[in-house]
Ligand SMILES: *[C@@H]1O[C@H](CO)[C@@H](O)[C@H](O)[C@H]1NC(C)=O
């Protein structure tokens with residue numbers, strides 16, 4: 001057979017090519033080729049679905065985001081890096097601020113904490129405005145998600161108390177509920193980059209530490225407004241986010257329980273055809289998170305979260321405690337195992353008194369997106385949704401709609417294990433069909449690699465954009 005001789009010719013050709021081309025050159029060319037193919041594959045998957053004209057309601061809260069180079073701010077204030085990082089429930093002093101910043105910075109973990117000391121908070125925001133590169137934007141989970149969804153063409157009802165300035169900056173098609181605030185609550189976002197050095201610490205990835213001293217958001221005041229309007233609006237999904245503003249807020253006795261109780265009764269009385277999605281966030285108070293499980297999570301069809309929030313949810317569901325920090329670069333296998341754990345715990349929720357079984361779980365990480373959906377549930381197009389989430393992650397962080405492979409890198413290998421258990425299978429990441437989807441039991445899982453942006457413009461708000469982009473593709 002003549003084909004036999006190629007068996008010898010090809011290795012010789014390869015050896016010759018390898019001899020004539022320096023190896024770096026080949027490697028970079030191959031990488032870029034692979035990135036190009038994966039990008040085309042993701043774009044094809046994204047285009048498969050015409051954007052549905054969905055109606056979506058979103059709560060709660062909003063704020064003004066102040067973005068600042070975190071290390072430049074601390075430097076200007078002469079707040080030095082501590083010797084020993086430490087975690088506190090909230091921030092009251094300079095020492096607590098620097099120790100807590102170091103605690104999350106050294107792991108590159110996103111976190112958000114309440115500052116009880118107004119003098120300190122005002123000092124931080126005053127000096128932040130003088131730091132080069134300082135910028136402001138309308139923020140908060142609910143407004144960020146609402147903006148994203150409106151930009152994608154959805155009709156959105158937003159429950160958030162905002163100032164007139166903030167309202168003017170929002171997409172013109174948004175219906176905004178809630179009184180007008182004199183002044184927005186402020187969130188100060190201390191950003192840092194991969195490899196930044198502070199004292200003896202180096203950050204393993206770009207991320208941010210957020211501090212706030214909200215007065216309005218923790219009280220979830222717009223729950224009452226939403227309750228009055230939601231049936232008239234008749235959305236296909238209600239998205240709940242922004243509850244982390246309640247974390248360690250100095251509530252009066254019984255106030256936290258009563259506000260969450262109000263939210264629970266709104267969720268419990270919704271008609272079944274309105275699906276509910278809860279967007280997790282950074283929580284450190286186990287009592288609050290426990291309460292959120294019984295008032296919100298058990299009433300949610302769908303959950304969205306990042307790689308830090310997933311282990312925290314597993315901890316609270318399984319042991320009743322919180323996990324403050326976890327691996328910033330978790331393997332796919334361990335994330336999928338944790339997703340299965342959460343799904344098993346919540347898929348059997350008894351559908352009584354308005355409670356709902358979990359049928360969708362979206363986890364976003366730096367390197368990949370993973371979405372689990374129950375077969376036969378109302379959630380459609382899981383493959384396209386995973387691709388959309390992945391592309392949105394790049395677009396958000398690079399701050400551009402157009403994706404350059406030169407500004408991208410892949411952190412996900414050519415294949416991954418489906419589980420850390422010995423019986424797991426290896427799943428290849430095909431360049432031409434980069435979203436891997438497969439069935440298990442009564443659900444489907446899809447995983448898509450992220451073209452990780454190497455020229456970071458912003459990290460805050462990423463989760464909101466990514467989750468809402470993925471969610472919209474899945475509703476009708
Ligand atoms: C609040 O912060 C200011 C400024 O850093 C500090 O002087 C003051 O001692 C702090 N107050 C408390 C109660 O810790």
Ligand SMILES: *[C@@H]1O[C@H](CO)[C@@H](O)[C@H](O)[C@H]1NC(C)=O
Nearest residue numbers: 315318319320321322323324
């Ligand atoms: C939570 O509790 C479990 C069981 O007691 C324990 O194994 C785990 O280490 C605890 N997690 C944290 C973060 O404290």
Ligand SMILES: *[C@@H]1O[C@H](CO)[C@@H](O)[C@H](O)[C@H]1NC(C)=O
Nearest residue numbers: 144147148392395396461465
């Ligand atoms: C993410 O959301 C923010 C706020 O709505 C918006 O300014 C930004 O452009 C969004 N990013 C992407 C990639 O759409």
